Amino acid sequence: MNKLRAALVGSVTAAVTLAGTPAFANWQSSISSWTDGNESRNWDDESYSEIRFKGCTAQYGSEKVTVKLWKAIDLYPDDSQGTHLFTNCYNGSTSVSAGEWTGLDSGSYYFETSTVGDGGGLLDVDVVYVDTTQAD
Template sequence: MSWEGSLGGWAPGNNESRHWDDNDYTEIIFTGCTMFGAVGKSAGVKLWQSIPFSFDKDMGTQTFYNCFNSPTSSTRAWWNVHHEGGDKRYFTIPQLNGSIYTRATVSVKTVYVDTDLAD
């Protein structure tokens, strides 16, 4: 299962992505990152495993840098981990430029999520 979309005006910790069916491999690609309110250097992307009737599981954060270089530059990260009892995943952006305390927001021209390890 894969999907493509975009992000507009996300501040640290204020949004979560759409949820998708997955419990093993997740690859996320951001292309064309733009930051407003600060010079764009990085965005922390945290993957979550949705756990029905319990607290969601933090699957770890990866920092996206390269997508800020130009409108066509991309950053790719993947999580190859399984969590028992999970059924869906989603991501949040808990930090911009390494800080959770900023008034800056980030927009991403293209977000691509892939759940197929084979490609």
């Protein structure tokens, strides 16, 4: 019983540590009812990030969304890395929109959505994928 308890405590500790720390890694999620100004979770990166939306749906407004990549900077305003306008992902559940950012400094990054629809709309995305590996 003590071995089982020790294994469980070790697993929970590892999960909490990983969940609280951004990491260099690809990750996948979804979006439900986002509007202008919503932000993703942070991830650590250097050199390259690609953000892909697959299967977008607009609630109110037109079928477009601007995705802005930000570098998180402690004690200073975050630094914008530029934007991409996503429209293709609205063409069906298998349609993808993607934006690439290269030449990034090492650090913590996140993305923000704006002009959802034409502003004031709601965004749903079946699959959000962040790729931090340019080699693929």
